[in-house]
Every structure is written in C-alpha cells, then in structure tokens.
Amino acid sequence: MKAVVIDEYGDRSKLHMTNIAIPEIEDDEVLVEVKATSINPIDWKLREGYLQENIPLKFPIVLGWDVAGVITRTGSAVEDFHAGDKILARPDLTNRGTYAEYTAVKEDKLAKLPENVSFEEAAAIPLAGLTAWQGIYDNLKVEKGQTVLMQGGAGGVGIFAIQILKHIGAKVITTASSQNADFLKSLGADQVIDYHTDDFSEVLSDIDAVFDTIGGETLAKSYSVLKDGGSLVTIAGGIDQELADAKHINANGIWLHPNGKQLTELVDLVSRGIVKVVIDSVHPFSEEGVVKAHEISESHHAKGKIVVKM
Numbered sequence: 385m386k387a388v389v390i391d392e393y394g395d396r397s398k399l400h401m402t403n404i405a406i407p408e409i410e411d412d413e414v415l416v417e418v419k420a421t422s423i424n425p426i427d428w429k430l431r432e433g434y435l436q437e438n439i440p441l442k443f444p445i446v447l448g449w450d451v452a453g454v455i456t457r458t459g460s461a462v463e464d465f466h467a468g469d470k471i472l473a474r475p476d477l478t479n480r481g482t483y484a485e486y487t488a489v490k491e492d493k494l495a496k497l498p499e500n501v502s503f504e505e506a507a508a509i510p511l512a513g514l515t516a517w518q519g520i521y522d523n524l525k526v527e528k529g530q531t532v533l534m535q536g537g538a539g540g541v542g543i544f545a546i547q548i549l550k551h552i553g554a555k556v557i558t559t560a561s562s563q564n565a566d567f568l569k570s571l572g573a574d575q576v577i578d579y580h581t582d583d584f585s586e587v588l589s590d591i592d593a594v595f596d597t598i599g600g601e602t603l604a605k606s607y608s609v610l611k612d613g614g615s616l617v618t619i620a621g622g623i624d625q626e627l628a629d630a631k632h633i634n635a636n637g638i639w640l641h642p643n644g645k646q647l648t649e650l651v652d653l654v655s656r657g658i659v660k661v662v663i664d665s666v667h668p669f670s671e672e673g674v675v676k677a678h679e680i681s682e683s684h685h686a687k688g689k690i691v692v693k694m
Contacts, residue, residue, distance in 0.1 A: 386669075423678060515544075519595050527553075
C-alpha cells in the first residue's frame with residue numbers, strides 16, 4: 385500500500401511517499417481502508433523529534449492519528465463492527481499511523497459514522513474533539529451556568545471545546561486574535577479577548593475553570609483568574625503546584641486517551657448539528673499534499689482542522 389513516511393527525524397522534507405506492507409490485524413482489531421485523515425500538532429512535533437523520548441517509535445514511521453474510512457476486515461474477537469461499516473477513530477499511537485491507504489484500529493477505539501457526516505468531517509473530529517471532550521467532562525467536570533476560559537479558542541481543540549461548553553450551558557470566554565472574534569462568537573463564545581491588545585489576567589477574575597491549549601506565560605497567568613477552588617487543565621505544559629495550592633485549584637496536565645464510546649457521543653452531536661466541524665483546508669493524499677498540510681499546521685494560523693483526503 386502507499387504511505388507517507390519518515391525514515392528519520394527532521395523538517396518537512398523528511399516526509400516521502402513509499403510502498404509498505406498492509407498492516408496485519410490482531411484479534412481485537414479491524415483493518416480500515418482510509419478515506420481521510422487530518423493533521424495535528426503532534427504529527428509535526430513527532431516528525432521533528434521533539435517527542436522521541438516520550439514516544440519512542442521505530443522507523444519507518446507512518447504519522448497521523450485521525451482516521452475516517454471503511455472496515456475491510458475484522459479480527460476474530462471483534463463483535464460490534466463488520467466489513468463495510470463506515471467508521472471514525474483515533475487509533476493507538478504506533479508507528480503505523482493514518483497517512484496510508486490502510487490502518488489497523490482496536491475495536492474499542494471505533495465509532496460508527498453517521499450517514500450525514502462526511503469522511504472529511506469525520507477525520508477532523510477524533511483527536512481534537514476527544515481532547516476537548518475529556519478536558520471538559522473528565523477533568524474540569526463543567527456544569528451548566530459555570531464560567532470557563534478557553535485559552536486558544538480558534539485552534540482545533542478550542543473550536544470543539546467552545547461548542548461542547550455551550551451545549552452544557554456554560555458561559556464561555558476565549559482568547560484569540562480579533563480577526564477570529566466573530567467566528568468564535570458564531571460557535572457560541574460569549575466573550576473574545578484579543579490577546580494582541582488585552583491581558584486577560586487584568587480583565588478577568590473569579591472564573592470557575594480554565595482550559596489551556598497555549599502553555600508558557602498564558603498558562604502561568606491562568607491561575608490568577610480562577611476563583612478559589614477552581615479547576616484548570618492544560619494540554620500544553622506542566623502544572624505549577626505552588627500556584628495551584630495557593631488557591632486550592634484542581635490543576636491537571638492531560639493526555640488524550642482514545643475512546644470509542646466518547647467518540648460515538650461526540651459524532652452524534654455533530655450528526656444532530658449541535659457541534660459543527662470546521663475545516664481549514666483539504667489536501668490530496670500525496671507527498672506534496674501532506675507536506676503542504678504540515679506547513680499550514682506549523683504556521684499556527686489554520687482556522688479549523690487540516691484534512692488529507694484519499
């Protein structure tokens with residue numbers, strides 16, 4: 385099968401198309417014919433070698449950990465999915481990702497694809513959508529009426545998080561550039577703070593929860609706007625326990641755990657029109673297409689998800 389791989393860590397020039405064997409599947413796995421995948425920051429961070437100590441993978445590495453496609457084969461222990469089923473998933477993080485014509489996925493990571501959701505939309509959901517879902521439901525435990533600050537609302541995770549928070553009934557404040565203000569308000573943000581001109585830590589206080597996707601100084605300042613006993617999650621840095629303890633803040637750094645049941649609930653919200661999938665651009669499955677998709681992701685200026693269509 386065709387796959388875009390890297391044989392060593394480095395810049396975008398290391399991405400190249402080649403032929404590799406179709407993956408063998410375990411008893412609890414299915415083989416998926418990939419119809420679309422999407423680009424996430426973990427893809428190019430891993431490609432650059434930043435994550436090699438935490439995520440040691442053998443070369444050649446097929447990057448990509450979002451998939452929408454059709455099941456072509458099932459393992460002997462798979463019960464709820466069958467050949468021909470249209471699915472989406474965030475597969476386990478292995479060296480045989482989704483920049484390929486076929487990929488293997490564990491049954492418990494799968495969600496069935498509703499008829500009114502396209503492969504391109506489906507491929508944009510799993511990693512970013514599940515990160516938002518788990519941050520909000522499993523960690524922050526947001527309830528109706530609470531006020532939540534979403535740091536980085538226009539990113540892939542932020543776009544899903546704002547909509548999920550509005551579905552719960554929270555008040556949503558987000559940081560973004562002014563050019564994205566109207567867009568984020570259309571998704572449900574109640575207030576957009578332009579990080580170019582305003583310091584959120586000087587205008588906000590007594591916030592119930594903060595969801596951080598930025599890290600650095602933004603994360604460090606986020607503790608100060610929380611009420612005593614508030615909650616914070618970050619996907620972009622370490623926790624400052626001293627700052628957290630000073631205000632009895634429940635603070636956690638989170639890492640996505642692929643979960644088919646949660647993904648099924650999320651894609652149902654998409655199917656019902658409650659959550660919109662925002663796609664920045666769609667690229668062909670080719671060496672040039674994947675390189676261009678990485679370039680856009682690395683720019684940090686994509687509005688929505690970057691999709692690769694087979």
